[in-house]
Amino acid sequence: MTAASDRPRRSALYLPASNPKAIAKARTLPCDVVILDLEDAVAPEAKEQARAAAIAAVAEGGFGGREVAIRANGLDTPWGADDLAAIATSGADAVLVPKVNGPADIAACEAALENAPDKLQLWAMIETCASLFALEPIAATARNSRLSLWVMGTNDLAKEMRAQLTPCRTPFLPFLSLAVAAARAHGVAVLDGVCNEFRDLNVFEAEARQGRMFGFDGKSLIHPAQIDPCNAVFSPSEPELARAHAVIAAFALPENQGKGAISVEGGMAELLHLEQARRLVATAERIAASR
Numbered sequence: 001m002t003a004a005s006d007r008p009r010r011s012a013l014y015l016p017a018s019n020p021k022a023i024a025k026a027r028t029l030p031c032d033v034v035i036l037d038l039e040d041a042v043a044p045e046a047k048e049q050a051r052a053a054a055i056a057a058v059a060e061g062g063f064g065g066r067e068v069a070i071r072a073n074g075l076d077t078p079w080g081a082d083d084l085a086a087i088a089t090s091g092a093d094a095v096l097v098p099k100v101n102g103p104a105d106i107a108a109c110e111a112a113l114e115n116a117p118d119k120l121q122l123w124a125m126i127e128t129c130a131s132l133f134a135l136e137p138i139a140a141t142a143r144n145s146r147l148s149l150w151v152m153g154t155n156d157l158a159k160e161m162r163a164q165l166t167p168c169r170t171p172f173l174p175f176l177s178l179a180v181a182a183a184r185a186h187g188v189a190v191l192d193g194v195c196n197e198f199r200d201l202n203v204f205e206a207e208a209r210q211g212r213m214f215g216f217d218g219k220s221l222i223h224p225a226q227i228d229p230c231n232a233v234f235s236p237s238e239p240e241l242a243r244a245h246a247v248i249a250a251f252a253l254p255e256n257q258g259k260g261a262i263s264v265e266g267g268m269a270e271l272l273h274l275e276q277a278r279r280l281v282a283t284a285e286r287i288a289a290s291r
Helices: 020-026 044-060 080-088 103-112 135-144 154-161 170-185 201-214 224-233 238-252 271-290
Strands: 011-016 033-037 067-071 094-097 121-126 147-152 189-192 218-221 261-264 267-270
Touching (some): 020 044, 044 067, 067 121, 080 094, 135 170, 147 170, 170 189, 170 201, 218 224, 238 261, 238 267, 238 271, 267 271
Parallel strands (some): 011 033, 011 218, 121 147, 147 189, 189 218
16 A cells, blocks of 8 residues: 655646657656646557657656656556556556546556555546545545545546536536545545646636645646646745744743643634644645755
């Protein structure tokens, strides 16, 4: 079992594995995660070539501190089994599998990765209507599998639901919230879905802020222009850090030892706020270290 790590995953950039220039550029970009895509971004006739290119890119390295995942084709496709077999020994940090419907799909992927190194993580796309009614059982498989992270697939959800994917994402809000809750219940990291708007970064930033409000660890991206605003949104702000440090310092005072609730800067802070403050500061420290 590979537990979800605490490393920053603010920005996860999809790149077609069939595009060597894009992969070379990714080695210089400030994203936290690079996802080499063998699925949606690659035409059927280029699947095998893209697989070989992804494996070669991982072997070449040069991605620095970025996590590198390879998104495979589904096991129900002509390429899925070969994708998993190749990724298993590639040295990638994770394999991202699409269209997971329930625990049985996680079990099938786990079996296919049986001989992979322990460090290889299993990441899953939550992007089907069926998966929305199996969020908790899917997350629960993390106890006995490589599963450590989910990526929301809002474009595919919109297609299956026949819903409109507008900037406010109203039809999807209940599912986004439930996905975060199910993931947190079982220690699974969770990334928000992509925003298709990469020219108007104000639209993108608003969606990213919505994702952070829901509790996502970060967001998946389709264009390098989205990286900087995404990193900014999912990084603790200076006012947030100042408040966190104030809470930590206040609870450390001798007169506050053993107390469950104290006054900090004119407001009440409980032990749960102390825990949140410590987590926020730790997140900022990890982000700084990753640079």
